[in-house]
Amino acid sequence: MSGRRERVRSAIRAARGGLRAVARIARWEVSRSVGVVDRRTAALGLLALLLAGAVGGAATAAGGVALDRDVYRVGVDTDSPYHEVVVETPALAARPPEVDRLGRGVEVVVADDHVYVADSRKAQAALSTFRDAVRRHNLDRLREERNESAAFPVVVTLRYAERTPDGVVAGGESGDGTGTETGTGTGTEDTSGSAGDSDGTESAPSGADGSTSGSGSGADTATGAAGVDAATGSAADGPLGVPGFGGAGGLFGGSTSGSPADISPPFPFGALVLAFLFFVPMNFVIQPYGSTILNERINRRGELLLVAPVSPAAIVAGKTLPYLATLVGVTALVALAIGGSPVSVAAVAPIAALYLAATFVGGMFARSFKELTFVTVSISVFLTSYAFVPAIFTNVTPIALISPLTLVVHDLQGTGVTAAQYAFSTGPFYVGSAVLFALGVGVYREEDMFTQRSVPLKFLDALNSRLKGRKSVAVLSALAIPFVFIAELLAVAVLFVLPVEVSIPLLLVAVAAVEEVAKSVHVYAGFRGPFADRRGWKAALVLGALSGLGFFLGEKLTAVVQLVGLPDLALGRAAFSSAGIAATPAVGLLLLLAPLALHATTTSIASLGATRDRATYLAALVPAIAVHAAYNFAVVSTLG
Amino acid sequence: MADPRLTIARRELATLRSEKTIVLALLIQLFIAAFSSFLVVGLVSLYDPGSVDGYETTVGVTGDAADDLLRVVDEQSSIAGVGYASQASAERAFRNGEVDAVLLADRRAGRVFVTATVPDDSVRTTLVVVQLRDALATFERTERGDRAAFLSSTPLDLPPRPGSGSTPYYGFSYTVLLPLLCFLPVFISGSMVVDSVTEELDRGTLELLRVAPVSTVDIVDGKVWAAAVLAPAQAGLWIALLDFNGTTVRHPLAILAVVGALALLVVTLGATVAVLSPDRRAAQFLYAVGVLVAFGGTTLLPLNPVNTVARLAVDSVGAAYPAVVAGYLALGTGAYLLLRRAVPALGVGDR
DSSP states (O other): OHHHHHHHHHHHHHHHHHHHHHHHHHHHHHHHHHHHOOHHHHHHHHHHHHHHHHHHHHHHHTTSOOTTTTOEEEEEOTTSHHHHHHHHOTTEEEEOOOGGGBTTTBSEEEETTEEEEOSSHHHHHHHHHHHHHHHHHHHHHHHTOSOHHHHSOEEEEEEEEOOOSOHHHHHHTTTSGGGGGGSGGGSBOOTTOOTTOSOSSOOOOOOSSTTOOOOOSOOOHHHHHHHHHHHHHOSOOOOOOOOSOGGGSOTTSSOOEESGGGOOOSOOHHHHHHHHTTHHHHHHHHHHHHHHHHHHHGGGTTHHHHHSSSOHHHHHHHHHHHHHHHHHHHHHHHHHHHTOOHHHHHHHHHHHHHHHHHHHHHHHHOSSHHHHHHHHHHHHHHHHHHHHHHHHTTTTOGGGGGSHHHHHHHHHHTOOOOHHHHHHHHHHHHHHHHHHHHHHHHTOSHHHHTSOOOHHHHHHHHHHHTOOSSHHHHHHHHHTHHHHHHHHHHHHHHHTTSOHHHHHHHHHHHHHHHHHHHHHHHHHHHHTTTTTTOOSHHHHHHHHHHHHHHHHHHHGGGGGGGGGTGGGSHHHHHHHGGGOOOSSHHHHHHHHHHHHHHHHHHHHHHHHHHTSOHHHHHHHHHHHHHHHHHHHHHHHHHHO | OOOHHHHHHHHHHHHHHHTTHHHHHHHHHHHHHHHHHHHHHHHHHHHOGGGSTTOOEEEEEESTTHHHHHHHHHHSSSEEEEEOSSHHHHHHHHHTTSOSEEEEEEEETTEEEEEEEEESSSTHHHHHHHHHHHHHHHHHHHHHHHTGGGOSSOOOOOOOOOOTTOOTTHHHIIIIIHHHHHHHHHHHHHHHHHHHHHHHHHHTHHHHHHHSSOOHHHHHHHHHHHHHHHHHHHHHHHHHHHHHTTOOOSOHHHHHHHHHHHHHHHHHHHHHHHHHSOSHHHHHHHHHHHHHHHHHHHTTSTTOHHHHHHHHHTTOOOTTHHHHHHHHHHHHHHHHHHHHHHHHHHTTTOO
């Protein structure tokens, strides 16, 4: 009795000591990072920030950035009414109306009530831009009219209503009043309540935050697309003319009432732009974090810490804590500034954790600052697009929930987030960052930190550090699931835009490839580490079967997917069909065991190749992927 | 013995090759380009009814202005109208899936009030809304025509619709995608120089280099050259790839000259920051903010880098474009020469 109490007490003492060590290292990390900033750097930084403020101010004053200034040339006489349109449109440049110079110097010519267009793709694009410009010009003019009912004789109120999911079945029993519960009465009405008011031009009710200023001119899709793209593509997005911040746009982001030109499809543009603000600090914070990890490894600086009586995990935790705290703090500030609730912070925190985890692994693997830069840039690009792109489809399809950013968009729009949705969105991020930290800590030791091994070798080392006995092969397979999940869902998001006939087969192959690599790469590592002396075919088959079993068990977790109804979508079904979610009980048992057999078989094929060298391993992956893809295809086509 | 500066530049490029970072850099750029294209294609096809062939929206029309509205709706190619006598019957048809949307049009106080009910649940919602918007805008034009007497000015006639050869991606390809692919390598090159210089200072290997018969200027030269050459090379690769894909880029040499000049400028900026602030964390931060400011600031100017590249690529430049390119070249070379003069005075490595 007392012995057990003693043990508990000593465990608490040890935990406390560990926490103290973590706190000490965290304090040390903070003080050292602050010490880096000498007077010259601080002055330069201040200068840069001042300049940034000045540029931002100038950009706002100048009315935004036009990247496409004067790209198209329109020949128009100075006394033509169209001249004003061309002059006020940045993308168009006014030229003299010389029809004979069409195609050489001008794309479109407006002369004597005719519009002449050159024969080229550029001229067609110019005509399209010109047409939009004239339309916008007309609208602006009409807004100044005093007789409002003559200028805007049509007032539209857009209403979203749910229908019975299966229209065909409902059609069979039409006539009686059974469908009332899905009637328009349940339609999600615009909460802002401006519906049907007499004023057709003003469509931006004041939202929760006063800073937004819905321009009311309707989201021009062309600018919208370019704006979003610039925002995702590079961090260098100036104030691109944001059409109507969604904070004021009501429930669906798009405007729902006004003149026909004012209504816009449900696209959470404003919420997305605001959500992007959460990513800016992350990209800045992971740079110094990666530096501090790599710094430990330069000139054996980390050796002192390594020989101190603290575990590598405590060192890593201590070094990571200040950065994680900074990110969460900044996220909370951003949320406060743009009107997000704690849900936003809770949704962004796992993204921040994964950023840091990936950067930590990058810092452990990179051989030089240069390599680290490329690694961090890849992490930024990959994670940003992974989080950002699905969120664009927030109001379109439940698949958008693969990104925690979708939760933020929901939060900013005022639509609620359920616990299941939160778990589904952030689960892979939490597990993924835990696994990455575990892998990184595994190589936080002298022989890996201070040597110049190539990244793939270090990766194999990291896997090997987690391989202890045959059972761990299965465990690693199961732990690979979140990454498989992320990779597959990214594939879904990428292939989403293709037609279904093309995207489904491509997706099946991609899914098979991702899963096969995830199941066998640690087996390959094992044959270069703990199992190096057991490279027989028997060991290969055993390890392959174990890995397949682990993966099979882990894959059952994807049944969580059903919680949010993701398999309702054709693409979602294709991605997760091999998880054995049965359509009917009869095939259920077969489907339960079939994937197990599949995973064991294909991984055994790959691990047989892994016993030799890299070339045979890669060669063996091909039949493994082929078998897996064929199986997936069979399942989808029989159930589909 | 070869020029020591060339040797240093070669060594820089050799480490890039051995670390395979150049492959990673190309992959990142390809990923960004592919993803942004996917995004734009996806968004455009979501919002462009013309991109989905053979899909016709059926819309139920009711209310006392239904006849006028139906006449307009029937003129639209991608949308078909069905008249309903009462709102209840139209909504029943909507629930049963016979129509994709319901328009309830009522005349009140000299205006037409239209309540559009659209399905809430699907990808098609956006498409239906866009189609309804087009139809209602046409309706608005005809209604406005009836009230023209009350307007102080008549709206301008719209130019004709673009023909079949038009693509909604033209502007995106030249004003976003091409500049993105041209300038990403430039930014990466600058970041690379920051890393290269700070790492030499950090590891103390710059001291070793200084023992060799090369000056600090030579070392900085070698690093700047290696990084500055890399950017136009990558941009050239992307231009060739775009060309191969059917996006013809005009004036490729002029574009490469602009990219090269900017690469020299940005790399010089990176080297200067690294020399002034030798800790990588601070240096990278300063460099990132500096480049963002410089780049964001220039987009306000006419003939900014993005705009110049876009206009060169679509041949929307006048005869004066060699002067613009020369201006960029002068800017880049000037900054580089300034750095060369400043390096001995800064006392690199004497810490």
